[in-house]
Amino acid sequence: MDLIFTKEDLAKYPFSKDARKYVKELKFDYKDFKTRYGEEVLERAYLRINAAIERRVIPPIFDEDLDVEILSFPTALLLVGNIGDSLLSTRYAIAESKRASLFLRNESSEKILYLASNTFGWKIIFRKNGKFQGYTFRLFFRDYLSHIPEHSPAWKLSNRILENGEVLLIRHDVVRLLEEAVKIYILNRLSKKMKVDDFSVFLPWIEKIRNSWSKYKVKIEKWKTLDYGEEAYPPCIINLLNATKAGKNIPHVGRFALAAFLLNIGKTVDEVLDIFRSSPDFSENIARYQIEHIAGLRGSRIRYSPFKCENMKSYGLCRDDGKSCKNIKHPLQYYYRKGIAKKRKNVEKKRIS
Numbered sequence: 001m002d003l004i005f006t007k008e009d010l011a012k013y014p015f016s017k018d019a020r021k022y023v024k025e026l027k028f029d030y031k032d033f034k035t036r037y038g039e040e041v042l043e044r045a046y047l048r049i050n051a052a053i054e055r056r057v058i059p060p061i062f063d064e065d066l067d068v069e070i071l072s073f074p075t076a077l078l079l080v081g082n083i084g085d086s087l088l089s090t091r092y093a094i095a096e097s098k099r100a101s102l103f104l105r106n107e108s109s110e111k112i113l114y115l116a117s118n119t120f121g122w123k124i125i126f127r128k129n130g131k132f133q134g135y136t137f138r139l140f141f142r143d144y145l146s147h148i149p150e151h152s153p154a155w156k157l158s159n160r161i162l163e164n165g166e167v168l169l170i171r172h173d174v175v176r177l178l179e180e181a182v183k184i185y186i187l188n189r190l191s192k193k194m195k196v197d198d199f200s201v202f203l204p205w206i207e208k209i210r211n212s213w214s215k216y217k218v219k220i221e222k223w224k225t226l227d228y229g230e231e232a233y234p235p236c237i238i239n240l241l242n243a244t245k246a247g248k249n250i251p252h253v254g255r256f257a258l259a260a261f262l263l264n265i266g267k268t269v270d271e272v273l274d275i276f277r278s279s280p281d282f283s284e285n286i287a288r289y290q291i292e293h294i295a296g297l298r299g300s301r302i303r304y305s306p307f308k309c310e311n312m313k314s315y316g317l318c319r320d321d322g323k324s325c326k327n328i329k330h331p332l333q334y335y336y337r338k339g340i341a342k343k344r345k346n347v348e349k350k351r352i353s
């Protein structure tokens with residue numbers, strides 16, 4: 001495709017094939033990090049990571065020097081990868097993918113197509129005309145399936161229009177799929193250790209990142225592992241849990257929703273596995289594999305979230321009676337809200353007695 005990324009594009013999409021080629025051509029060596037210029041690159045890399053930690057989104061501010069901006073991305077990967085904390089890696093990858101997505105939303109369709117095919121190797125083409133208006137792109141179904149951002153009816157292949165093995169997509173869908181591709185690409189890069197001859201120049205920055213991250217990590221882990229008990233489970237999860245314990249056959253989406261919920265509130269793989277033992281078709285190996293996959297211990301290493309309420313409803317899994325779940329958008333929101341309220345009540349009780 002005859003499209004050349006400008007330097008500003010490289011700064012917007014520093015993960016792109018073009019940006020990687022450009023970085024190679026710059027021949028920026030590890031020795032260069034010891035110069036004033038190298039310090040600028042490290043500073044910007046640190047700002048990228050710190051924004052991901054503190055705000056979850058990396059602001060699209062360009063350093064005045066676009067080379068600093070471009071170089072700061074692989075530098076940030078090196079720093080985060082070296083820390084080797086999967087929670088930080090995921091947080092950073094998501095923040096970078098959101099930044100890319102913000103740019104892509106205002107990008108020309110030609111550039112979106114170029115990035116998808118040139119960087120990620122997708123089989124994607126423009127759709128000139130046909131009976132379905134508004135679908136500008138056609139994407140090979142395998143590329144579509146490997147970048148679905150969430151398990152929801154809207155993304156199910158059976159709910160999509162297919163033409164000769166290609167999925168018809170609107171611009172917004174392609175941007176969302178690309179956001180996922182960026183996240184997966186970064187997580188893959190972070191899972192591979194980068195070799196560096198002299199690491200001393202990076203150590204103070206790694207220390208700074210560790211300090212910043214440790215404050216947030218403590219909060220996140222404490223929040224995630226607070227056990228409020230089954231009384232705080234939302235009606236949909238109670239229903240799935242009871243059906244599973246009673247040995248009823250629940251649909252695949254129901255099993256996914258239950259396992260993802262339990263893992264996200266801090267249950268271990270073995271604890272979740274035990275709950276599924278009463279399932280009529282229980283197979284320890286298969287169930288363990290699936291639960292580990294949802295927990296992010298296999299495959300893409302992404303920990304899955306339970307479905308949001310909107311998707312639970314469309315799968316017929318919601319059990320709201322019209323009173324219990326007022327203003328609730330996610331089963332986890334229900335759990336933490338209920339759990340915190342229960343905790344406050346207990347504190348109040350103790351205070352009175």
Ligand code: SF4
Pocket residue numbers: 234235236237308309312313317318319320324325328329330331334
């Ligand atoms: S509204 Fe949400 S949390 Fe409540 S039962 Fe339905 S899916 Fe579950």
